[in-house]
Amino acid sequence: xxxxxxxxxxxxxxxxxxCLVPYLTGGLGDNWLExxxxxxxxxxxxxxxxVPFSDPVMDGPTxxxxxxxxxxxxxxxxxxxDTLRDADIGVPIAVMxxxxxxxxxxxxxxxxxxxxxxxxxxxxxDIPLEETRDWTAAADEAGVETVMFAAPTSPDDRxxxxxxxxxxxxxxxxxxxxTGVRANLASSALEIAGRVKAITDKPVLVGVGVGTPxxxxxxxxxxxxAIVGSAVVQRxxxxxxxxxxxxxxxxxxxxxxx
Amino acid sequence: MTMADPTHEGRFGDFGGMFVPETLVxxxxxxxxxxREAWADPSFRNELDYLLRTYAGRPSPITECANLSEELGxxxxxxxxxxxxxxxxxxxxxxxxxxxxxxxxxxxxxxETGAGQHGVATATVAALFDMECVVYMGTVDIERQKLxxxxxxxxxxxxxxxxxGSQTLKDAVNEAMRYWVSAVExxxxxxxxxMGPHPxxxxxxxxxxxxxxxxxxxxxxxxxxxxxxxxxxxxxGSNAAGIFAGFADTDAVLVGAEPAGGAAVGRxxxxxxxxxxxxxxxxxxxxxxxxxxISAGLDYPGIGPEHAHLAATGRARYEPVTDAEVVxxxxxxxxxxxxxxxxxxxxxxxWIAKAKHEFQGKSVLINLSGRGDKDxxxxxxxxx
Numbered sequence: 001x002x003x004x005x006x007x008x009x010x011x012x013x014x015x016x017x018x019c020l021v022p023y024l025t026g027g028l029g030d031n032w033l034e035x036x037x038x039x040x041x042x043x044x045x046x047x048x049x050x051v052p053f054s055d056p057v058m059d060g061p062t063x064x065x066x067x068x069x070x071x072x073x074x075x076x077x078x079x080x081x082d083t084l085r086d087a088d089i090g091v092p093i094a095v096m097x098x099x100x101x102x103x104x105x106x107x108x109x110x111x112x113x114x115x116x117x118x119x120x121x122x123x124x125x126d127i128p129l130e131e132t133r134d135w136t137a138a139a140d141e142a143g144v145e146t147v148m149f150a151a152p153t154s155p156d157d158r159x160x161x162x163x164x165x166x167x168x169x170x171x172x173x174x175x176x177x178x179t180g181v182r183a184n185l186a187s188s189a190l191e192i193a194g195r196v197k198a199i200t201d202k203p204v205l206v207g208v209g210v211g212t213p214x215x216x217x218x219x220x221x222x223x224x225x226a227i228v229g230s231a232v233v234q235r236x237x238x239x240x241x242x243x244x245x246x247x248x249x250x251x252x253x254x255x256x257x258x
Numbered sequence: 259m260t261m262a263d264p265t266h267e268g269r270f271g272d273f274g275g276m277f278v279p280e281t282l283v284x285x286x287x288x289x290x291x292x293x294r295e296a297w298a299d300p301s302f303r304n305e306l307d308y309l310l311r312t313y314a315g316r317p318s319p320i321t322e323c324a325n326l327s328e329e330l331g332x333x334x335x336x337x338x339x340x341x342x343x344x345x346x347x348x349x350x351x352x353x354x355x356x357x358x359x360x361x362x363x364x365x366x367x368x369x370e371t372g373a374g375q376h377g378v379a380t381a382t383v384a385a386l387f388d389m390e391c392v393v394y395m396g397t398v399d400i401e402r403q404k405l406x407x408x409x410x411x412x413x414x415x416x417x418x419x420x421x422x423g424s425q426t427l428k429d430a431v432n433e434a435m436r437y438w439v440s441a442v443e444x445x446x447x448x449x450x451x452x453m454g455p456h457p458x459x460x461x462x463x464x465x466x467x468x469x470x471x472x473x474x475x476x477x478x479x480x481x482x483x484x485x486x487x488x489x490x491x492x493x494x495g496s497n498a499a500g501i502f503a504g505f506a507d508t509d510a511v512l513v514g515a516e517p518a519g520g521a522a523v524g525r526x527x528x529x530x531x532x533x534x535x536x537x538x539x540x541x542x543x544x545x546x547x548x549x550x551x552i553s554a555g556l557d558y559p560g561i562g563p564e565h566a567h568l569a570a571t572g573r574a575r576y577e578p579v580t581d582a583e584v585v586x587x588x589x590x591x592x593x594x595x596x597x598x599x600x601x602x603x604x605x606x607x608x609w610i611a612k613a614k615h616e617f618q619g620k621s622v623l624i625n626l627s628g629r630g631d632k633d634x635x636x637x638x639x640x641x642x
Binding site: 057058104126153155 | 267275528535546
């Protein structure tokens with residue numbers, strides 16, 4: 001069965017559109033849920049909600065700071081999920097966090113909590129193909145889409161297995177490095193997008209190092225769309241508020257639509 | 259039991275694994291393959307043995323401690339890893355990984371360090387092999403281990419402050435992993451303990467098993483058998499893994515001395531961080547807690563996965579010692595034997611000083627993993 005995220009992204013693609021998936025840190029500021037709603041209204045096809053972890057090894061300084069601030073203000077995974085449970089956001093949601101947050105609560109319980117909170121998908125950057133077993137068993141049972149990563153270093157023979165296991169979309173890592181805005185789109189972004197697109201019909205989105213509308217447009221010439229994290233979170237950190245963050249998303253939407 | 263090879267997935271019982279971003283998985287798989295080939299290749303083994311002998315100064319002796327034995331009422335033997343080049347056991351692993359990195363065509367080493375011992379060892383081997391070297395070290399540790407920071411720079415290494423989180427060893431590991439994610443094609447991550455993703459916990463233990471293998475031979479002559487107790491300090495657990503490997507198949511009681519403020523096994527909660535599943539200090543939501551120890555090298559909230567397995571199966575026991583007990587032990591060994599131990603190694607001394615009543619008349623082999631020169635400034639402040 002196709003889940004909520006994959007359906008939304010396929011629908012966008014079938015209308016000759018390009019997909020936009022912003023990342024926002026859950027629990028960052030009192031109005032983070034309002035920001036999520038505003039971002040949904042501004043043209044996001046789906047939204048990633050980061051559940052802060054103390055040791056996020058795939059994340060650069062911006063998202064690290066957002067994690068630290070959210071944790072310092074007392075946020076917990078449960079509080080974020082409870083907040084989402086009571087909200088009608090209008091676009092499908094994926095939770096992105098790290099393995100230990102899920103493992104601590106229990107694979108089954110966490111996936112069931114996601115499902116009960118209306119969350120469609122789950123993204124765990126430190127769970128590669130080799131370690132998926134417990135997670136995917138629980139996620140499949142709970143009906144949660146399991147987004148999988150393809151990296152510039154992934155050899156060709158791994159990509160079909162990654163795509164096969166992926167739910168929602170395949171997260172193509174745009175460069176060798178951690179999350180953060182770069183001056184230019186890396187050539188590796190187009191390469192990995194092309195390599196993954198060649199072996200799967202599932203939506204392929206590029207994230208990590210996509211920080212401007214122009215970069216999102218450039219990478220979407222090959223990929224089905226882009227994930228924008230640090231640029232969005234930086235706006236949240238700067239105190240732009242729901243309207244300010246939504247403005248940025250509208251700029252990405254407009255660029256992708258022209 | 260023996261300390262066997264992990265499963266194909268890098269598991270020791272329930273622990274271990276390869277919990278890293280996809281970007282790093284091919285590098286871990288490549289490293290596993292390269293290590294297996296090198297470890298089975300006599301020319302690699304000969305080259306490493308040659309360097310361990312002529313550069314590191316192996317074999318390290320065992321010292322009988324007559325004065326301390328009399329004071330504690332048990333027969334104390336020290337495995338003198340403090341006498342190795344660079345002043346600790348860390349050189350065993352780094353020579354192995356450095357040779358392997360060269361064999362794999364890597365041109366740069368990146369490492370994390372707590373007390374600076376592993377950083378110094380990595381900087382040393384990078385100089386020897388003419389490789390670039392970047393060492394991440396927590397801002398707090400840079401302050402308390404200035405001497406080792408200077409040594410690394412002198413050796414041509416770049417020392418980068420890890421300013422995130424608790425600014426200690428845990429955060430240095432995060433930063434080193436982030437660096438590796440961005441430079442994986444030409445850089446080898448020279449991890450300093452029996453932790454991280456497969457194959458590191460296994461590979462690092464194998465590079466350190468020379469400690470246990472030598473000690474087994476030496477004890478055969480000295481004791482006509484094996485010691486009753488083998489004790490080592492445990493942060494990540496590399497020196498303990500090395501010496502335990504030589505005695506796991508004997509009747510010797512194996513003891514890991516954990517800092518009370520970083521007792522991952524003592525709390526016995528499993529978790530996943532830095533590439534593997536093991537015991538981990540964390541809160542109820544899985545946020546990793548900050549360890550607190552007088553010794554920068556043991557200031558780590560986790561422990562190597564094989565130690566978690568040895569604890570879970572009951573083959574080794576892990577005992578907490580407090581900072582105050584460590585300060586006493588530091589002075590005790592200095593005063594009785596004329597040997598100034600590293601604060602890390604002083605944890606092992608502190609444990610037997612505390613547990614002596616349980617082992618009266620028994621032989622106790624202590625892995626003296628490092629020398630204490632680097633800690634003298636800090637102790638001067640503490641002791642006034």
